[in-house]
Amino acid sequence: MINLNKKYYHLPDIVGKGYKKFWNFKGRYRVVKGSRASKKSKTTALWYIYNLMKYPESNLLVIRKTFRTLKDSCYADLKWACHRFGVDHLWQFTLSPLEATYLPTGQKIYFRGLDDPLKVTSIAVDKGCLCWMWIEEAYEIMSEADFDMLDESIRGECPDGLWKQITLTFNPWNEHHWMKKRFFDNPDPDTLALTTNYLCNEWLDKADLQVFERMKKNNPRRYAVAGLGGWGIVDGLVYENWKEQAFTLDDVRNCKTRCGLDFGYTNDPSASPIMFLDLENKKLYVWDELYKTGLSNKKIYEELSSMGYGKEKFTGDSAEPKSIDELKSLGLRIKGAKKGKDSINNGIQWIQDLEIIVHPRCVNFLTEISNYTWDKDKFGNKLNRPIDDFNHLMDAMRYGLEDDIIGNAWLY
Structure with a gap:
């Protein structure tokens, strides 16, 4: 007592x-x-x-x-x-x-x-x-x-x-x-x-x-970790071409700004990486991130604006055209990703040729990229598709780089 x-x-x-x-x-x-x-x-x-x-x-x-x-x-x-x-x-x-x-x-x-x-x-x-x-x-x-x-x-x-x-x-x-x-x-x-x-x-x-019962049934791999607290077994990373390293805006002065946005709400976060692309040297710098659940479209705009990115150009998930239209009406410069046949794998393959430098502040990006793996079938054989997990910032990264991917001969 x-x-x-x-x-x-x-x-x-x-x-x-x-x-x-x-x-x-x-x-x-x-x-x-x-x-x-x-x-x-x-x-x-x-x-x-x-x-x-x-x-x-x-x-x-x-x-x-x-x-x-x-x-x-x-x-x-x-x-x-x-x-x-x-x-x-x-x-x-x-x-x-x-x-x-x-x-x-x-x-x-x-x-x-x-x-x-x-x-x-x-x-x-x-x-x-x-x-x-x-x-x-x-x-x-x-x-x-x-x-x-x-x-x-x-x-x-x-x-x-x-x-x-x-x-x-x-x-x-x-x-x-x-x-x-x-x-x-x-x-x-x-x-x-x-x-x-x-x-x-x-x-x-x-x-x-x-x-948790739905997770147990639909996503046993995630349930083992997020449900039971076991260690995540990471095998077959999609991206191994990255490192965690601090850098300054002076280091990316001559790079192009690239921003993507993946929508979420209750269980999944709204996710947006703020990136700089050095296409000549094939380097991608991940400078900052938005990663929060429970954000309405207005709140997404307010968060991005308060972070200093309200005037940047974004490419968002085209599966949510209503959200993109609402963000446009609020003043965000955003368009929907084109996507298309094989767009995920083509985008991944293009990004794999870059050197990805992740600022230490981007803790959620680091968590996702170090756990984003190729999926497996029920026999443990790797499939030619990534897991549907740890992919909010990974998808948004791809959206943000879409124009560069398409412009460099990847067909969607």
């Missing part, structure tokens, strides 16, 4: 079940891979709010690969956790700077992105020590060296009763990720490596469960 705001709560009623080991573990690394709706992020947020109030010398650093993704993920989850505990009035959440303060003691939750590494390594706390770190969507961190840098930033002596700990939460899309070997394949008493899935989430309703 706990006493918050002079009210008594039974902790399992708030947190739910399935995370007892996670809740009690005090080793250096808590690593949780899990499916969607497995409660891993919500449970982590609840743990931190509860224990920050319990341990008055503790402070928390929350990390994602790109800073701009924090407000709508960890920041929102931690605010939700305060509300679930009924302690909103004891916490102050601010957007500038992005942080949270426990008002009775002045303890802090700091939010940082790996796109500004100096701000990660130079945090000084006013009270107590920086003893805890939460790395959300840790799959996005593709370099183990970047994680080592974060690991080393949790240093110094802890007050009595506290411990240093890093929590990593992620969806396990690719079995070749460095976290599998480091945390799951080599047991260590200082590491808790867990796999969770939606079956431990007692708060899902029938409609939520039906989503």
